[in-house]
Amino acid sequence: MSAGYAELHCLSNFSFQRGASSALELFQRAKKQGYQALAITDECTLAGIVRAWQAAKSVELPLIIGSEVRIENGPKLVLLVENLEGYQALCRLITRARRRTQKGQYQVLREDFSEPLPGLLALWVPDAVDDFAQGHWLKQVFAERLWLAVQLHRGQDDARRLNDLLALARELRMPAVASGDVHMHARGRRALQDTMTAIRYHLPVADAGLRLHPNGERHLRSLDVLRDLYPAALLDETLNIARRCTFDLGQLRYQYPRELVPEGHSAASWLRELTERGMRERWPGGASEKVRGLIDKELGLIAELGYESYFLTVQDIVAFARREKILCQGRGSAANSAVCFALGITEIDPDRMNMLFERFLSKERNEPPDIDVDFEHERREEVLQYVFQRYGRGRAALTAVVSSYHGAGAVRDVAKALGLPPDQVNALADCCGHWSDQAPPVERLREGGFDPDSPVLRRVLSLTQQLIGFPRHLSQHPGGFVISEQPLDHLVPVENAAMAERTIIQWDKDDLDAVGLLKVDILALGMLSAIRRCFDLLRRHRNLDLSLASIPSEDAPTYDMIGRADTIGVFQIESRAQMSMLPRLKPRKFYDLVIEVAIVRPGPIQGGMVHPYLRRRNKEELESYPSEELREVLKRTLGVPLFQEQVMQIAIVAADYSPGEADQLRRSMAAWKRHGGLEPHKDRLAAGMKKKGYTAEFAAQIFEQIKGFGSYGFPESHAASFALLTYASCWLKCHEPAAFACALINSWPMGFYSPDQILQDARRHHLQIRPVDVRASDWDCSLEPLTGAQPAIRLGLRMIKGFREDDARRIEAARSNGAFADVADLGERARLDARAQELLADAGALRGLAGDRHRARWEVAGVQKQLGLFAGLPSQEEGAVALPKPTVGEDLLADYNSLGTTLGPHPLALLRGELKARRCRSSKELLAVEHGRPVSVAGLVTGRQRPGTASGVTFVTLEDEFGNVNVVVWRDLAERQRQVLVGSQLLKVDGRWEKEGEVRHLIAGRLSDLSPLLDGISVRSRDFR
Secondary structure, three states: OOOOOEEOOEOOOOOOOOOOOOHHHHHHHHHHHOOOEEEEOOEOOOOOHHHHHHHHHHHOOOEEEEEEEEEOOOOEEEEEEOOHHHHHHHHHHHHHHHHOOOOOOOOEOHHHHOOOOOOEEEEEEOOOOOOHHHHHHHHHHHHHHEEEEEOOOOOOOHHHHHHHHHHHHHHHOOOEEEOOOEOEOOHHHHHHHHHHHHHHHOOOHHHHHHHOOOOOOOEOOOHHHHHHHOOHHHHHHHHHHHHHOOOOHHHOOOOOOOOOOOOOOOHHHHHHHHHHHHHHHHOOOOOOHHHHHHHHHHHHHHHHHOOHHHHHHHHHHHHHHHHOOOOEEEEHHHHHOHHHHHOOOOOOOOOOOOOOHHHOOOOOOOOOOEEEEEEEOOOHHHHHHHHHHHHOOOOEEEEEEEEEOOHHHHHHHHHHHOOOOHHHHHHHHHHOOOOOOOOOOHHHHHHOOOOOOOHHHHHHHHHHHHHOOOEEEEEEEEEEEEEOOOOHHHOOOEEEOOOOOOEEEEEEHHHHHHHOOOEEEEEEEHHHHHHHHHHHHHHHHHOOOOOOOOOOOOOHHHHHHHHOOOOOOOOOOOOHHHHHHHHHHOOOOHHHHHHHHHHOOHHHHHOOOHHHHHHHHOOOOOOOOOOHHHHHHHHHHOOOOOEHHHHHHHHHHHHOOOHHHHHHHHHHHHHHHHHOOOHHHHHHHHHHHHHOOOOHHHHHHHHHHHHHHOOOOEOHHHHHHHHHHHHHHHHHHHHOHHHHHHHHHHHOOOOOOOHHHHHHHHHHOOOOEEOOOOOOOOOOOEEEOOOOOOOEEEOOHHHOOOOOHHHHHHHHHHHOOOOOOOHHHHHHHOOOOHHHHHHHHHOOOOHHHHOOHHHHHHHHOOHHHHHHHHOOOOOOOOOOOOOOOOOHHHHHHHHHHHHOOOOOOOHHHHHHHHHHHOOOEOHHHHOOOOOOOEEEEEEEEEEEEOOOOOOOOEEEEEEOOOOEEEEEEOHHHHHHOHHHHHHOOEEEEEEEEEEEOOEEEEEEEEEEEOHHHHOOOOOOOEEEO
8 A cells, every 4th residue: 555645746726727726725735635745836837826825834734846738840848947957957947948938828838848957857758558659768868766657546537547558667667656736636626627518619618528537536635535546656756756846045155246245345334334425415415313323223234134236226227217217106015214214215304203113124024125116107128127137137127917707707707608798798808897796686696687596697606706816917017127147047937018118927916925035016196297297398498497396385275275185186186085085184384294194094994093193283182192101102192003114113112012023013913804814913922012111001002003004004204205205296286386296287197187187177277278270279278378387288199089199299280390281281281181081070179270170070081172173163262162060069078088188168057957956966066055964966086096094985076167076975875876977977966965164075865977968078087996
């Protein structure tokens, strides 16, 4: 009898749409079945191997790292890693196979085996039992490191197949070994595995035929079953192979690049030199003792942990951006670092803020730092390519993000695979849009036209529930770079990203910490692009040379504007929830903005901290502190903990946590909803606080607040970094509104608001907007001078839907050589095809050359030119053909269809009579309505937002000719009238008006879709969760 078994061929769900179980499920099952080891051999990938390693450690079962590959026009192999050399060989092989094809595919060639692959063992899975030629070739490649895999799955011919394969092995003098070709941890996943196969082949399960496995035997079978199927020698051989595979991911040794250190310096001395230079620039009069102490402490810890080269790399990237005049700013926990401030990476002055460096870097945490830097979203690619060029593609790559199945996508794929018709697939996906842990409510299914008791529907939903959370494919991280001293493919396989000139490693950003890889986040931020564009416009048109550092601080008119919630288009405080908070919090200084940015977040809201803070701020409640030492921690937020750093400091001060222990508390806060883990801290906090004289009630209160933070607690340093951009954008909107609005539109898409909403807001601020006109418009919107006032905004050709930038640039170039005489002259000199000219005519951009839209379309069609052939014939009309002018409604419809906005009357101005007949008030009339009164309003739906913290509440923004109305739709109403809520473009709301000071909103009681009144005008809502 065999002593045991090790499964050597097993796919996890990182063999996308093949493996039907997670690594954790596989290891838990293998442990329960008494296996001695388990190999994870996903197809030409190591994307899931870090998670498999963690799963293996959690159940104390050895992991064998490997990969299944199919050689082009050749055999299938299972390659198993014996040692570090073998792991590196496998990474290089996968990298070559992935890099020579497009994303999602691979190509392994025979030539890949022309050089030795030391440390790799191979299992050959023959396609035929008489495949002698392939076997002889493989023996030449692998010699004694090759086995013939015998895979038996209770087929009718198992006995004959076993005899034939053993005969083939004897003929080739090759050892044989048992192998399961496992696709799932348990037989119960067979239906899901079949469904995933159908999804992979884009077929219904009913048509998948032989592509499906004939039975459910590709699971982790019991030892008794395996002994019935295989000779003992084949089972014993699995253990012999497992004993040879001793490599563990913990043996990887990652080194950060060192070439940035000049001769004569060590990394530590060069980092200190750059930090000292930065200190002289930041503090020309000399740094304070506090700052010097912080920097010395940080540099000491950075050196002790060996991260000097990491800081030098980030500094080098930021220095490149500054040289190229690319706006950038560090954020996140790195803003807790005085060294980062001195190096120019972050902008939070440690003299102005209470820094908690352990939030960023901690010896107890034993985890690499993570520095996030935002760059202009339109110029970030320059920074990415700089990194690739500086370090080479062999040593620099972006991290991957595992894109997982979610509600709508999962149910759509499953429903297609089970053969539902397209209209039902779409309707069901719509019902399941926000499915996470639970299936959609029965009422929503019925509303979508489905019978919740239908067996087919129940099967679709059951399989969808199993599929949700499974990895679907690898995506590119927005900007997380891994850079290495050694070639990256010695550590992890590298593959092509979907975007040209990009490569990614196969590990998700969350896997990097487990194996000690450092990541630099080079992120894109639209507001930085908008601010830079605004500075350029002011320099060119207003002779103002501004920078982020030179914007006047603590400006009273700016705070007045913020207090009125006049913040459409600015950074971070532009959402409906933020705008509702602003009149209550009334920021008057920078730190108020830091709080404003952080307070409208799930952490403070769920922790019940918002209302106590507001009451204390408005003198409705007295500040109170349990002790003087906690007063120092909480006095800036009036005794109410709002930031992660404060929770950590409370643990340090009141419960004697070390800084490292406090950071572990923060990490437990971030994960407790998903994994638990906070309860040990409850007892630890209570005991520590009791020892220092705090009551049990206070300890329990603090613990509940910590739980409230969940995964959403905001670092103070991060809020402060964002608040800098919040203030800058508000100052620009307040003092240079034309340039700011122009820059926002030119930087779109970004933020909460569409160009139409930004322009409507600009008009309400009495800015002059001039239409798109080929005689004056560039590709971008631009400024045109007005005497003694803000400049006018000239709409750019970018506003025209479908118009190409290269056509616009040719128009600009041709116009620089002289004005256009007519439409024909424009088309000829700018080399515009018929499509481009038609788009210009539809947009009204030819008004100055041809008249109204009707005449412009007529000219573009060449009708006038053709009429010239008949000039000698008698005519009742002299000159141009008489065409009717467009009506106001026709122009309005054409504006929205072509530009997405109008400079004519607002659609609701034309409908006001109809709306009055329906007893709808305007946003202007609402200002005079008393609190609590029932009212009806109607408006264009310009935004829907359902924050995760709002208990299912949806915030809707309605726009009319006078302004906006904020509507609150409670969960019950949203569920009952979901189709009206999500499908309406013109929405009527009957409800109750609420007004408290500057805070005004309508509580919806009934929704009505009035979209047919728009008569074809299409208005796009910006919807957020």
